[in-house]
């Protein structure tokens with residue numbers, strides 16, 4: 001049984017190049033230029049509205065939780081605050097990282113920096129890591145953002161719902177950067193001229209987290225760390241719940257996002273928190289389309305895509321059995337039929353073109 | 357030696373848009389900005405080999421369709437990562453409704 005090595009510096013990284021998987025030749029549904037141009041159009045208004053709602057809710061829940069003090073009533077309020085901090089900030093990080101949330105660049109940048117801080121994700125490293133995820137989506141040895149590896153490690157997958165790994169990994173990276181070092185796998189995709197900026201931001205963040213700890217200690221109170229830092233753990237479950245569905249159980253080492261990505265219809269609250277990333281095939285095919293136009297893009301491409309899962313529950317019902325089967329048989333994957341109107345799935349070609 | 361190539365009709369490009377032009381095994385991107393001026397650059401992004409003509413033009417910038425790096429196509433300067441290298445640009449002129457590029 002062929003095994004998979006997800007290390008970016010391992011043998012599968014080279015195999016991907018040799019097998020022609022590192023290519024610009026990804027399948028795209030043909031769409032008239034006029035139509036895609038209209039879909040890529042930017043606007044500040046939707047993200048300004050959503051950001052105002054997000055911060056109002058966060059402040060409201062935090063103030064409420066502090067006000068009720070040690071009562072059990074504080075628990076749901078902290079949990080709600082945590083979801084916006086640990087999960088909604090993830091989708092803000094993502095959308096602003098693509099530069100598509102706002103029309104105005106400084107607005108994208110500002111929200112991106114805030115989200116990066118909340119998630120303890122260096123703004124530069126993760127920009128390059130996510131670029132690689134888009135270049136080589138679920139290509140083993142190339143994509144640094146594969147959530148469910150094969151064979152899946154079920155206990156590890158359960159643990160990520162509590163953010164433990166991401167939390168400690170975030171701090172490990174931050175302290176490494178603050179000390180003026182870059183991790184070897186980061187060196188594989190982050191150009192050297194960005195290293196000084198990475199070190200600088202890590203030092204500023206370390207100071208802020210240290211101050212938070214000092215305030216908590218002086219006040220003899222959990223409140224400062226429940227506000228800053230810990231929500232990265234106790235509030236990340238929603239992004240994990242949605243995020244695992246993006247590619248879980250589907251194909252790897254292909255060059256057609258219809259084979260390795262999943263679109264899921266979700267309830268409006270999850271869509272607000274997740275900023276429409278449930279339209280995931282559409283996002284990968286046309287990453288310049290802002291989150292607020294993804295439903296429209298979805299309708300424009302529907303004739304060429306496998307039918308979406310109709311709820312988070314339905315998507316898990318499809319994904320979980322496949323993931324369980326992959327424990328014994330890592331080659332197993334879900335194959336979804338295409339509608340009669342669709343172009344056939346693309347078999348990847350053998351031309352190779354590695355840039356980095 | 358100056359070599360002006362007839363690339364396209366000025367009407368082939370809408371305001372704030374871009375078209376691809378292939379010539380002698382080379383590929384170019386020809387832009388019309390919001391002020392109806394025409395510009396030309398290499399057709400491929402400097403980050404990976406992606407055609408910029410599939411990208412998004414806002415005023416005088418082109419956003420790469422793959423990872424959203426933004427280039428000012430008047431100067432070729434890259435403004436946002438992940439691309440790190442500037443774009444090579446070429447002179448243009450419009451005569452009798454045709455766009456010429458100097459290569």
Ligand code: FES
Pocket residue numbers: 131401402403404405406420421422423424425437438439
């Ligand atoms: S290919 Fe253009 S920014 Fe990556």
